[in-house]
Amino acid sequence: MIWEDLDDDGQMLVNITHPTSSELSHYLIPDSIDSVSFVTPGLAYGDSSTIGTLDLEIEDEVTWGVAFYGVNGTVFPFNLNSYWGWYDSLMEGSDMKTFDERPTKVTIDELSFLVHFNGYVNETAGAINNYAEIKVDNYVGNWDVDMIGGRETNLVNKSLALNYFSDVRMADFAFIADGSFTGQEQTVSAETFALETEGAQFAEMIMGGVTYDWGKNTTAPYDVVSYTTPVGTFRQAFESDNGQSATSWAFSTSMYYVTIGFPSWDGYSVFQDPVFVGYTSNIGTTAGPGSEVQFGAFSIDPAVPSSTDFVTVSVDVYSQEEIVWVELLYSTDQVNWATVSMWVEGENTWKGDIEPYADETEVYFKVVVHAASGDYESATGHYIVGQGLVTTPPTTTPPGPGFDLGNEALILLLGGGIVGVIVIVLVMKRRSSASSSYSI
Numbered sequence: 001m002i003w004e005d006l007d008d009d010g011q012m013l014v015n016i017t018h019p020t021s022s023e024l025s026h027y028l029i030p031d032s033i034d035s036v037s038f039v040t041p042g043l044a045y046g047d048s049s050t051i052g053t054l055d056l057e058i059e060d061e062v063t064w065g066v067a068f069y070g071v072n073g074t075v076f077p078f079n080l081n082s083y084w085g086w087y088d089s090l091m092e093g094s095d096m097k098t099f100d101e102r103p104t105k106v107t108i109d110e111l112s113f114l115v116h117f118n119g120y121v122n123e124t125a126g127a128i129n130n131y132a133e134i135k136v137d138n139y140v141g142n143w144d145v146d147m148i149g150g151r152e153t154n155l156v157n158k159s160l161a162l163n164y165f166s167d168v169r170m171a172d173f174a175f176i177a178d179g180s181f182t183g184q185e186q187t188v189s190a191e192t193f194a195l196e197t198e199g200a201q202f203a204e205m206i207m208g209g210v211t212y213d214w215g216k217n218t219t220a221p222y223d224v225v226s227y228t229t230p231v232g233t234f235r236q237a238f239e240s241d242n243g244q245s246a247t248s249w250a251f252s253t254s255m256y257y258v259t260i261g262f263p264s265w266d267g268y269s270v271f272q273d274p275v276f277v278g279y280t281s282n283i284g285t286t287a288g289p290g291s292e293v294q295f296g297a298f299s300i301d302p303a304v305p306s307s308t309d310f311v312t313v314s315v316d317v318y319s320q321e322e323i324v325w326v327e328l329l330y331s332t333d334q335v336n337w338a339t340v341s342m343w344v345e346g347e348n349t350w351k352g353d354i355e356p357y358a359d360e361t362e363v364y365f366k367v368v369v370h371a372a373s374g375d376y377e378s379a380t381g382h383y384i385v386g387q388g389l390v391t392t393p394p395t396t397t398p399p400g401p402g403f404d405l406g407n408e409a410l411i412l413l414l415g416g417g418i419v420g421v422i423v424i425v426l427v428m429k430r431r432s433s434a435s436s437s438y439s440i
Contacts, residue, residue: 001078001237002026002158010225011187012161012259016232019079025100026075027237029083029246034070039063039114053347058119065114065137075145076103076237084240099147099154110141110269134276138162138260142215143267155267163229164274165257166195166205167249169303169388173197175256177228184256185230193228193258206275207260214262215269224272225261233257293369293376294318296348304388311354313365315378318348321371328352330365334380342367359386 003012003023015022041064042049045056056062077100081089086103096102114137122130140162145154166175174197175182178190191209194201208226231251238246245251262270296316305311313328326342342352350367357363364382368375383389 001028001161001233002075009189010261010263011189011227012229012261013187014230014233014236016230016236019236022078024078024233026077027083028073028075028106030071030073032072033068034072036069037067039065039067058121060118062117063114064117065112067110067112069110071108071111073106073108074103075099075106077101078237082236082240083238083246084244099145104154105146107144107146108141109143110139112139113137114139129279131277131279134278135273136276137271137273139269139271141269145267151267155265158265158267160262160265160270162260162272163234163257164205164207164260165255166193166203167252168195168254168256170197170254170390175228182228182256184253185232187227187230189225189227191226193226193256201279203276203278205258206277207258210272212262212270212272214264216264216266222262222264225263227259227261229257229259231255231257293321293371295367295378298365298378298381298389300383300389305356305383305385307359307385308356310356311363311383312351313354313367313381314349314351315367316348317350317367317369319369319371321373324370324372326350326352326370327368328354328365329368330354330363332357332361332363334364357385361385 001012002025004025005011006023007013013023040048040050041062042052042054044061044063045054047054054062076083076086116135116137117132118135119132120130140160142151143155144151147154168175173195176194176196177186177188180188182188182193189208191207193205193207195203208224210224211221212224214220214222234257235251239251240246243250260272260274262272294317296318299314301312301314302309313330317323317326326344328340328342329337330340331337340352340354342350344350352367354363354365362382362384364380366380367378369377381389
């Protein structure tokens with residue numbers, strides 16, 4: 001998104017009611033690509049297969065990614081008309097001759113995202129959490145503008161931003177920026193953004209406080225800026241009057257947008273690598289003598305069920321002995337339980353369906369594994385129709401005395417919520433009088 005930092009605070013301030021009076025002026029819509037290549041998880045371990053599984057140690061790095069070459073797109077001026085408005089509304093007050101007045105075709109020679117996943121076992125005395133990290137190597141290549149003067153004239157003194165959103169499907173959570181609770185429509189600068197539930201942090205986004213590489217001047221480091229951007233900004237740009245989105249996702253109350261800004265850009269390549277962290281309990285489960293059975297975390301599909309949806313409950317079951325069969329029990333009062341058989345997908349994932357219930361109904365469920373040494377019952381999970389899964393830690397109840405499982409059986413999860421991170425490429429303009437880099 002193109003903007004001019006009029007108050008020199010390093011934030012892209014937006015006025016949704018009167019867009020032309022805000023600092024924001026443009027946004028980008030990708031149209032097509034010339035080619036694409038993928039980095040599959042097995043390449044680092046000598047396996048070039050496009051499908052299959054890897055058996056790795058818990059702290060081994062897993063790397064995958066995608067690179068787009070020849071990205072063709074259109075830069076749209078930001079005003080009262082959304083992307084849709086440029087096609088179904090009458091444009092007034094402009095002769096549509098300049099970059100700032102009309103949609104303009106642009107090309108990016110490369111856009112790539114390489115993901116590095118690492119799990120970590122926290123062996124510090126008294127520690128209650130293990131964690132997993134995802135580091136994303138963002139590379140945005142050189143731009144060109146299909147207008148007289150090209151990049152050198154039309155992108156001079158402009159800045160670039162990558163925008164991420166977190167989509168958390170939990171009944172109760174808080175988004176924390178700069179140590180304070182942050183609303184969807186606030187703009188708050190911070191280096192780290194945390195997600196919490198009941199005061200416990202289950203994920204964080206480490207976006208700022210670092211430098212980036214700039215293709216126009218490779219001899220000096222430049223500071224990134226990071227801040228929340230109001231969700232209304234993206235609704236104004238990408239959503240029609242009747243709620244249709246120009247993106248592949250719909251906007252919701254569970255979304256929070258975070259912007260990484262590259263003040264020095266001018267249409268040249270940039271590289272930076274934010275980190276996303278998920279925390280999970282490091283408390284092991286127990287199992288009966290001579291066998292080990294452990295449950296992973298529950299998930300449901302759809303994530304937010306309606307009153308007409310059958311709900312598929314999924315859980316990973318790990319066992320060192322043969323599983324005879326698995327059942328899903330469900331109830332609305334935890335007294336009267338219905339039972340259905342579950343089926344297995346892949347090596348470890350078991351699934352079962354729960355019938356539809358009315359809105360606001362609390363549905364409880366648990367899984368029972370029938371193995372040669374006895375029956376193993378999971379903890380009870382539950383969801384609320386119309387809201388989604390209420391997160392509880394997974395445990396196993398064995399028959400008879402138990403023992404602690406080793407770290408090799410630990411399952412790393414991204415906390416109690418589902419945090420979706422999707423990247424949008426945006427451009428923004430800095431003040432021409434600003435220095436080549438600054439930090440906030």
